Amino acid sequence: MNDLIRRNPVWTVVIALAAAVLLYFIVAPWSSGMEEVLGRKQIFLNAVFNGVTLGALYFLVASGFTLIFGLMKNVNLAHGSLYLLGGYLGYEVSEATGSWLFSFVVVFIAVALLGVVLQYTVFRRMEGEDLRQTLVTIGISIVLADIMLWLWGGSSYQILSPDWLRGPVELPLVAAVRGDDIYFLRYPSVRIAILVASIVLGILMWLALNRTRIGMLIRAGVDDRDMLAASGVRVQIIFMVVFAFGAGLAGVAGIVGGTFQSVVAGEDMRFLLASLVVVIVGGMGSILGAALGAVLIGLAEQLGSVYAPTYSVVFTFLIMAAVLAFRPQGLMGR
Amino acid sequence: MKKQLIGTVATIAMLAPGLAMAEDGVIKIGLLAPQEGVFTEGGNDGIRGFQMALNNYDSEIDGKTIEWVLGPTDETPDNAVRQARRLIEQEEVDFIIGPLSGSQGIALRDYAKTIPNKTIIDAASGAMETTYVEPAENYFRYNANGMQWGYGLGSYVIEEKGWTRVATIAADYSFGYTNFMGFAVDFCQAGGEIVDRFWLPLGSGDFASIIAALPYDVDAIYLGVGGSDAINFLNQYEQAGGDTNLIGGTIMADQTVLSARGRAKEALVGTPTSGPIADDWDNEGWKAYVENYQTTFPEGERFASPSLFATNYYNATMAALIALDEIDGELDDDHANFHAALSAIDMEAPNGRITVDDKRQAIASVFITEVVEGDDGNLYNTFKSRVEDVDQMLGMSEEEFAALGLPSRDTPDCEALRNQ
Structure with a gap:
């Protein structure tokens, strides 16, 4: 991190400034002049929070995807189907047991x-064959999508959040000041729970990768798989x-998505594209x-949907195009 | 040898459709209905409505047998045109009944212009452009379009509910604009005020930020979205603690939304909405029609009550059969007598009287309904009122209506309408 700052002093200052401005916008009550230019603060706060929580959902799906890719160089295009399957199974289990x-x-x-x-049964047989893997995973996703359509039909399912997560909570953030009254931000509690859970999960994953033996093996595998295998580690088991972990995460994300959006045929492709x-x-x-x-894309979608609804779909792809143009390996890629 | 055999079979297969020549004493109908994609269930129910209409005549008009061929479509316009061409050119049908969905209707209107001596009778498509912008002389539609479906709801919520200030949220595409416009024209004319308009991109999934941007000081929120978008919206609306009154567009409170699993739809109870049918309308003709539907098809092979697709297909087919009966089943070579008879249709359909205007678009009834919870816990729409004889220009003159502009995000100008 320090090394990064030393190498890019200008960018560090720009990013720090941007973060400070954002923080000011979030914490400080808005003057009426600001509200005139930017609209109600409540709208802005909600869009930011929604962007981050949507980002949390995207992170759940995409982290498994990226782990699998990083280690096995396997672009698993059936990842969206695992998400959707998780959603349907989650619906069935929570309906049957009543426990979310x-x-x-x-x-x-x-x-x-x-x-x-x-x-x-499948990927082990075609290690290192990118094109074959791509085609086979597309095939699997089509088959899974049709099977799920057959089993659950085309109607939408909503997974019920437990009662203690129903409705909104008040956050200690000032949403608006009207005369002497101060209104605090009311925000759906289920989204906050999901955000907290994703952050905890992200930290745990980071710790597991950087502080444990298996994490060390995985990182070694990402860097040089052949050398790892040659030093006597059973790579297949790590794979x-x-x-399994990546797939499980996608499944869990399906429940999360089914709780604050809905589970319906076609979501598999939407989330594959998102991840x-x-x-x-x-x-x-x-x-x-x-x-x-995930946070960048979530924010772009949500801020876009409020401030520039016509172009909200474009922002996502503009970000992607910009990254591909200036940093083709990705923001954190090597 | 084997190659030769395959070649022969292939040649016969290619020639075979050509053998299906129009016979004397037979009237052949081509039916377009979706058999794959999102409208499959609707298409199947449409076929049921079609069969019920044929049964009324025992598939016979003045001694001539009625035969029919199915043109299976999906939901895309090019597919509908391809099937229509097949029906006309290879199956040599006399006329076509179909299609089901909006953009297909527009595509078939254009195709109709290339076959002026044949006839297309729209079955259930709802796009307004089909019969308003450069309509085809041989294209008839006996169901109300998406804009007509919205008419009457606006004055209902003002007069019955006293909601005069609304914010609107509708789907950001043609049907969303059209259905909204029907509501808004009536609402603004009756003195209502639209505080803010939001447009949701189709299938974007997360609407939480738009929900947060909704103004507080409104009497109600108009919702013109459907399917899983509607479910997602209601879900997030409930999670955000929203409790304003809702007004539903035509696809907001249909069975796809009302029968979805989860508690999101509960927010809809008490929501007024409008459309071409009302399931529990207390009317002799409608009840007889529903009973006919329920006895003709065994339970499990039909919906509990005929969907709007069944009803629209039924009405389109009835109009065709009445017109055929009028001309004793003798079609002119250029269908001139058939077109005249179709234009003169004045029938008492299960969902009210239907006539057509000079653009061959239905003048029909619109039903105002309200979502209620039944004894079994299921939600359904209950009849509230009926607006009769709604035409596609919403009761305005041609100039007045044209001045409103075609459906778009900014049409209609509510302020101007209110001050008229």
């Missing part, structure tokens, strides 16, 4: 197992573990990059 949290456990295990099966964009922006194979990319 329990469905996370079941879905993580079930989708992770599917990931193991996929890795063991399987990583694939591709996130990973391209953040840098293939980097967890930190996935987090950064």
Whole structure:
């Protein structure tokens, strides 16, 4: 980090300034002059928070995707199907047991197992063959999508959040000042829970990768797979573990998405596209990059949808194009 | 040898459709209905409506047998045109009933101009342009378009509910603009005020920021989105603690939304909406029609009650059969007598009287309904009122209507309408 600052002093100052301005916008009450130019503060705050929480959801999907790619150089285009399957399974489990949290456990295990099966029966046979893997994973995603359409039909499912996460909570942030009254920001509690959970998960993943033995093996595998195998590590097992974990994360993300959006046929492609964009922006194979990319894309979508609705779809791809033009390996890529 | 055999079979297969020549004493109808894609269920129900209409005549008009061929489509315009061409050129049908969806209707209107001696009777498509912008002489439509569907709701919410200030959210594409315009014209004429308009891109999933941007000081929010977008919106609206009154566009409170799983739709209870049918309308003709539907098709092979697709297909087919009966089943070579009879249609359809205007577009009833919770916990639309004889220019003169402009984000100008 220090090294990075020393090498790019100008950029560091620019980014720090931007962060400071953003923080000021979020914390300080807006004067009426500011509200005239920028609209109500509540709208801005909501858009920022929504961008970050949407980013959290994208991060859940994309981190598994990027891990799998980083280690196995395997572009798993069936990742979106794992997300959708997780959503449907989560709906079934939470309906059957009435427990939202329990469905996370079941879905993580079930989708992770599917990931193991996929890795063991399919991807292991075509290591290093990019084109074949791409085609096969597209094929798998089409087959899975049709099977899910057959089982669950075309209607939308909503996973019910537990009662303690229903409705909004008040955050200690000033949304508006009207005369002597101060209004605090009311924000959906389920989104806050998801945001906190994603941050915790992100930190845990970072710790696991950087502070544990298996994390060390994975990092070594990302850098040089052949050398790792040559030094006596059973690479196939590591592959399987990583694939299972990445798939499980996608499944869990399906529950999260089904809770604050909905589960419906076609979401698989939407989230595959989202995670591709996130990973391209953040840098293939980097967890930190996935987090950064996810938040950037989430913010672009949400701020865009409020301040420039016509172009909100374009912003995402503008960011991607800019990254590809100036830093093709991604923001955090190597 | 084998190659030769395959060659022969292929040649016969290519020639075979040509053999299906129009026979004397037979009237052949080509039916366009989706058999794949999002409208498959709607298409199947449309076919049921079509069959019910044929049953009314025992598939016979003045001694002539009625045969029909299905042109299976998906939801895309080019596919509809391809199927229509096949029906006309290879199956040699006398006329076509179809299609089901809006953009297909526009594509077939253009195709109709290339076959002036044949006839296309729209079955259920809702785009306004089909019969308003450069309509085809041989293209008839007996169902109200998306703009007509919205008409009457505006004055209803002002008079019955007292909601005069609304913010609107609608889907950012043709149907969204059109359906919204029908609501807004009526609403503004009745003295309502639209405080703010929001447009949702289709399929964007996360609407939380737009929900936050909604103004507080309005009586109600008009929602013109459908399908999973509607579910997502309601879900996030509830999570954000929204509790303003809602007004529904035609696709907001249809069965796809009302039968979705989850509690999001509960926000819809008490929401007034408008459309071409009302399931529980207390009217002899409608009840007889629903009963006919329920006895003709066994449970499990139909919906609980005929969908708007079944009803629209039924009406289109009935109009065609009435017109055929009028001309004793003898079609002129250029269909001139058939077109005249179709233009003169004045029928009592299950969902009210239907006639057509000089652009061959239906003048029909619009139903105002409200979402209520049934005893079984399911949500359904209950009949509130009916606006009769709504035409595609919403009761205005040609000039007045043209002055409003075509449906878009900024049409209509509410201020101007209110001050008229």
